[in-house]
Amino acid sequence: MDQKIRVLIAKPGLDGHDRGAKVIARALRDAGMEVIYTGLRQTPEMVAEAALQENVDIVGLSILSGAHLTLVPRIIELMQANGQSKLPVFVGGIIPEEDVNVLLDAGVKAVYGPGSATTQIIDDIQKLMAEK
């Protein structure tokens, strides 16, 4: 048997900077995970659809546009409607401190700002998967 952690790395919203998302994708790959990368400018519907079809274990959202308070809850809502209410979500990007708790309350597992160590993210994901 051959099991791998499957991660969706998505960039919802309109900002055009995917360097952060690519750095994370690469780091997770090097940690032995299978990373589905969707590219720029995804609608919440596209993200939820990809999470469903790919049956991923965890979803990472990279948002630099400031629209996280609209996009993230919407994506979680759509995933719930798809029957994936337990699918863990983490958010990376530029998230003001006062918004972090709002996102956590909306069901996000963790928020990683600029300067977060990729090793931390890898660690967190592996712990989360071990609990499953």
Next chain:
Amino acid sequence: MSSLVSSRLHEDIRDNRLILARLITEVENDTTTGRDALEILYPHTGNAYIIGITGAPGVGKSSLVNQLALAFRKGTGKETKPHVGIIAVDPSSPFTGGAILGDRVRMRDLSGDTGIFIRSMAARGAIGGLARTTAQVARLMDAAGFEVIMVETVGAGQAEVEIARLAHTTIVVDAPGLGDDIQAIKAGILEIADILVVNKADLPGVESTERALQAMLQLSNHSGRASSAGSSSTPVWEVPVLRTVSNKGEGAFEVMENALAHLHFLRTSNEWEKRQHLRIRDEVENLVMQTMQQHWMKNLPPSALDKSVEALYSRKATPYQTVKDLLKLSGFNFD
């Protein structure tokens, strides 16, 4: 048996995309649940038309799949729109086992259409351009009612010809400017093409790429293909060379029409039956070998292999006799 596999399994995977998605994971991981599901669903398979798309890295395979899926969903006007399943295979890192599966990036036009299901797969160390379980995943989609299934291989060079065994129609994609790479491909995957596509046909050099492909086809018409086709009354498929510009959506409709013509050719000649039989034989052979290998490893007494290696190293044993002994130790007897 897992709760995923119920007596309503066939209905479940038709009606519930999440169940299909989860079962694909089970099959990909080769679990008991996955195997149970495949056994139950087998009678409901064999209906899908499987198209393989292969070619060197960067020629535009994903973009062509994207355009082809759109074309199939628009339809030929004559029939109802087929449901389209897509399996996109990307390589796994040989060092970490991880993978970045990025084919969805080029398939964003397909989002929002519930008649399309895209699944990315990592090759997980398998050589041949596909993952070990790609054929089984295609079978799940087949049972789930996808009439057309497109399988995109990893960027392929010479030896990645496994797709030809899985697909009914194999499309090999090339692009201008690959230069000497064309020579390299010539010996390998071009031979499995039912349809040749020169993508990025708006780039300079398209004529020379096309000429090179045509020349190669003429050569093989004189040798292998013609003689294997038998008597002159047997219909022969002429491999077309088509141009596309996938990022602008040009040419995809013609590729679809040619694929359907090839399907018609397979159906009306005895090729369909012949290929399906070959494919099934191949699959059974592979499964038997896999199972025997697993049986051998499971039943081999611990350290037996180490001892044999040591004996061979010190030249106290010989290879073929060692094989016989090792097989006997696991309960195989070939004398």
